[in-house]
Amino acid sequence: MGKIKTLGKVAFIGCGAMGEAILKGILKAGLLTKKDVTVGVPTVGRREYLSKQYGVKCFADNKQAVADVDFVVLAVKPQMAKTVLTPELAQAIPAKATVVSIMSSIDISMIQGMIPDRAVVRVMPNTPLAVGAGMSAIAPDQKTTKVALEAVKNIFGSCGEIVVLEESSMEAVSAISGCGPGYCFVLIDALADAGVMAGLPRNLAIQLAAQTFAGSGKMAIETGIHPAQLRDQVTSPGGTTIAGIHAMELHGVRGAMYDAVQAVLDRSEALKGNK
Ligand SMILES: NC(=O)c1ccc[n+]([C@@H]2O[C@H](COP(=O)([O-])OP(=O)(O)OC[C@H]3O[C@@H](n4cnc5c(N)ncnc54)[C@H](OP(=O)(O)O)[C@@H]3O)[C@@H](O)[C@H]2O)c1
Structure with a gap:
């Protein structure tokens, strides 16, 4: 896998069970330091917990969380996608950033529709990620650079096994792993x-x-x-x-x-x- 310096700054939009597991993995593996991670979540209690537990900066306003980041990990429930991915948030995501979605059943094209002109990588992880034994399938779009893909492989590789595949396999992957x-x-x-x-x-x-x-x-x-x-x-x-x-x-x-x-x-x- 590639060098860790390719990671840059990462924002999590939504950080519940899966987001936290990924956050824990990348910090534990030393892929990022806590100052390079921001989180956007609506609940004050959750923000307090994540700041205290991991020392990361948390925001109620998702737009603030994505300022100047290199990766935006979308870890909200799929049914929240339309509410969360507003045109204002899309605009706030830096042009250089790669959007990494772990939302089940949300296609790359749907994300591209809501967040135009950004590279999008769709990932299907699973819960054993929380104990470093996850299985994550990674599907990059055409815009994703080799460097960004390597970084995404590092992120999910820090908490388990990874495979890179075409998005057309994603639904079957969801149903298996x-x-x-x-x-x-x-x-x-x-x-x-x-x-x-x-x-x-x-x-x-x-x-x-x-x-x-x-x-x-x-x-x-x-x-x-x-x-x-x-x-x-x-x-x-x-x-x-x-x-x-x-x-x-x-x-x-x-x-x-x-x-x-x-x-x-x-x-x-x-x-x-x-x-
Ligand atoms: N669990 C699995 O087995 C699994 C496997 C593969 C993929 N996934 C995918 O992973 C994603 C996350 O699942 P999860 O189990 O981690 O869900 P979860 O524990 O319910 O976490 C959802 C997070 O989204 C946050 N959120 C809600 N509204 C928001 C908003 N407007 N802006 C920003 N954040 C918001 C919540 O914040 P609060 O805590 O403040 O409410 C919470 O932190 C889902 O899309 C799911 O399809 C899950």
Whole structure:
């Protein structure tokens, strides 16, 4: 990845769960110092918390937050986009700045419509970013310079893994890694429940289930071995694991994954007003 000096100054417009996780990542990695970060959020309590916790400058007026910055990270809820991205804010964003949006279901073209003549990078992160284990997909527009893209890779690389791809893949990415932590938490909880039913204390059951998901994910990534092959390695003929997998298949666990992803894609289209 590129040199950290390419980052310059960064403003966050909205700094809730995701914004704070990114802010924490870049400060912890030493990519920026607190004096190079500004935040625009409406709630006074949130501003006080962020200033106290991270020493960053917070503003109630988003226009003040973006003055003279190199990057503007849009981390408000998608339904707030039209309210927040006013023509006045667009004008206040320096011409040199790259706009980085993490808003789900908001296309690059929609942002370009609201903030014309600025480079726009769309990013789909996920919540494990908060513990440095995020998965962020990055799609730059035509205006984004190589230097700016490198800086965005540094920002999201400071809190997990990154991939750079075409925006056309973004909806599918959202349905897999954006929403994926939700699927994983349901599965961890279900496996832990089954452990409780098998007689284990709740805390132990959660620890066993969560670490098993974390370890299996790490193993699939680090070995590069196809997951089906890894599964084959743990299923001895006539053994216990294959009996467990058989029960899962009878309950349609694979079909559930396909349906979950399709449901996310359908819901996203409906929210955009396309269905
Ligand atoms: N959570 C996920 O799993 C996930 C995954 C991928 C992408 N995303 C995207 O990340 C974005 C942020 O999600 P989140 O979970 O961090 O939401 P969140 O915790 O609700 O944070 C939203 C932030 O927006 C601020 N805000 C509201 N109105 C504003 C305004 N007029 N001007 C400036 N800031 C304003 C809020 O400020 P106050 O605190 O002062 O109210 C808050 O800091 C969303 O667009 C979401 O689609 C989320």
